[in-house]
Amino acid sequence: MGFANQAVGNNSTAVGFANFAQTDDSSAMGFANQALGARSTAMGFVNQANAANATAVGMQNSANALNATAMGMQNNYDPSTNTYFTPGQRSTAVGFQNQAQGDDSTAMGRSNTAQLRGTAVGFQNQAQGDDSTAVGSANQAQGNDSTAMGRSNTAQLRGTAVGFQNQAQGDDSTAVGSANQAQGNDSTAVGSANQAQGNDSTAMGRSNTAQLRGTAVGFQNQAQGDDSTAVGSNNQAIGARSIAIGRASLANADDSTAIGQNAQVTASNSVAIGAGSVATAPNVVSVGAPGQERKIVNVAPGIIAPTSTDAINGSQLSALINQLFATGICSITGATVTCGNIALGNGATPVGGGAIAIGNNAATNANNAIALGPSSQALHPNSVAIGAGSVTTAPNTVSVGAPGAERRITNVATPILPTDAVNKAYVDGIGAVALGAANAYTDAQINQLRGEAFAGIASAAALLPVVPARSGETTFNIGFGSYGGYSAVGMAMAHQAGPVVIDAGASFSSAGSPLVRLGLGFRF
Incomplete structure (x- = not known):
């Protein structure tokens, strides 16, 4: 029916203008449609159903594969080159400019592409991996068995990205929400702007970051250490296997735990519990900070035994003290002990x-x-x-x-105050000083006496003996003497008056001590 139509096959139908129904039970209806495969159907404008059981309905659609379906406009077709693509067998392309390229694939909407057993529904979605699904707008399910749903999401092998601009980059990863990145294998990022960077990591909430096997939940938490956990707001679990819970808490060492606002642990295997609590030494539990101590209440009785490591409570300590002080020598009231x-x-x-x-x-x-x-x-x-x-x-x-x-009393410090005890080193030092002073004094005295003695010898040598020649005459002489580095000058005179002789003299040494001599003699 119509003009220039060809219905060649048995039970075939060609209706309209320039339609061609070539094989048995085929139908071509409209304008320039081709139904070349058995039991194929081409309806509309310039559609091709060139394989068995194929269906092309609309405008410029290509269903040129076994059991393929193309409905709408320019599905499996490139208008820039006027090329009809061969879609996958049993594929379905519905809408505008979709490509169902893989077998058993489905592309529905506009400008979607689906590979083997893939499904792309919406606008500009790409189900590139085998058995992948891309639904929404501008999503890319790139890996096999991946799912990208929403807008501008990307999913790799077996990954799932749902929402807006999420990236499930790691194998078997999940990114749900907005602008999340699940980068590690088996990682999960849920919420907004979270990054699950390490394998097996989890980041949930907003702007959280988690590394290898780490968990960050809340707002701007960082689980940086392997196997670390940060929960709350602005917490940092930096050490391996560390835990930071609360707000702005910091677990900076391996196996550390910080719970509470601004709680901080900087040493390994330690715990800080409570707002502002600080643990700076390893293997400790802190419930406060210097000047901000806390009591621990509701502590169950611990086991008291030689090998027990249990904590004991106040009632146990009170019972022990009462037993020790049973004689009445001491008493305890509250925190006060009176003895x-x-x-x-x-x-x-x-x-x-x-x-x-x-x-x-x-x-x-x-x-x-x-x-x-x-x-x-x-x-x-x-x-x-x-x-x-x-x-x-x-x-x-x-x-x-x-x-x-x-x-002996050992390890005695050097004294400072007048009443302090002294040590041997201090006494030895005082003795050495005293002995040195005594030796210096003795040496000075000996040297002084030696000099005086040498000066005396020099003075005696300078006093020459004087003998008058005759009665009434006077004899005067001058002498010089030296001994041991000391020198002296002497003057002597003698006068004879009849039988009486008067003798006098004086000498002066370099030591400054004069020597005087006076004598009286008789001649008979």
């Missing part, structure tokens, strides 16, 4: 007001006396006996031994 005399040890006997005896058979016998050590004895007021068998001998003293059993 009179104190005795600890078998046979310890504190006698005297405010006395303390600690050690088996330790004893005191005066007010404010203290005996520390087995069989120690502080027998005088305000005295102290320290060490086994030590005995005091006077009030206001400290004894570290007994007659015949003395002890």
Whole structure:
């Protein structure tokens, strides 16, 4: 029917203008349609159904593969080259300019592309991987068995990206929400602007980041360490296997845990619990910070045994103290302990007001006396006996031994105050200074005496003997003497008056000490 139509096959139909129904049971209806395959149908404008059981309906559609369906406009067709593509067998392309290229694929909407067993529905979606699904707008399901749904999402092998601009880049990864990146294999990013960068990582909420096997949940948390967890807001779990929960908490070391606002742990295997709590040493649990300490309440009774590591509570400690203080020497009220005399040890006997005896058979016998050590004895007021068998001998003293059993006191610091104890090094130093001063003084005195002696010898040598020649005459002479580096000058005179001789002289040495001589003689 119509004009220039050809219905060649048995039971074939060609209706319209220039349609061609070539094979049995085929139908070509409209304008310039081709139904070349058995039981094929081409209806509309310039459609091609050139394979068995193919259906092309609309305008410029190509269903040129077994059991293929193309409905709409320019499906499996390139208008720029006027080329009809061969779609996949059993494929379906419905809408405008879709390409169902793979077998058993489906492309529906506008400008979608689907590969083997893929499904692309919406606008400009690409189901590139085998068995992949892309639904929405501008999504790319690139990997096999991947799913990208929403707008501008990308999914790799077995990945799932749902929402807006999500990227499921790792194998078996999931990105759901807006602008999330699941980069690691088996990673999950859910919410907004999260990054699950490491394998097996999870980032949920907004602007969270998680590394290898890490978990970051909330707002701007960072699970940077392997196997780390950051939950809340602005928390950082930096160490491996670390945990940071709360707000702005920091777990900076391996196996560390920080729970609470601004809680910080900087040493390995430590825990900080509570707002502002700080743990800076390894293997500790902190519930506060310097100046911000906390009580721990509702603690169950711990096991008290030689090998127990349980914590004990206040009631257990109270019972222990009451047992220790059962003698009435001490009493406890709240956090206050009041004691009179104190005795600890078998046979310890504190006698005297405010006395303390600690050690088996330790004893005191005066007010404010203290005996520390087995069989120690502080027998005088305000005295102290320290060490086994030590005995005091006077009030206001400290004894570290007994007659015949003395002890050294070691590790004594250099004294500062006038009443400080001194050590051997200090005494040796004082002795060395004193000995040096004494030696210097003795040497000076000896040198002085030696000089005076040498000067005296020089002075004596300078006094020459004078003998007058005759009665009534006077003899005068000058002499010089030197000895041991000292020199002297001497003057002497003699006068004879009859039988009487008067002799006088004086000498002066370089030492400055004069030597005087005066004599009287008789001649007969």
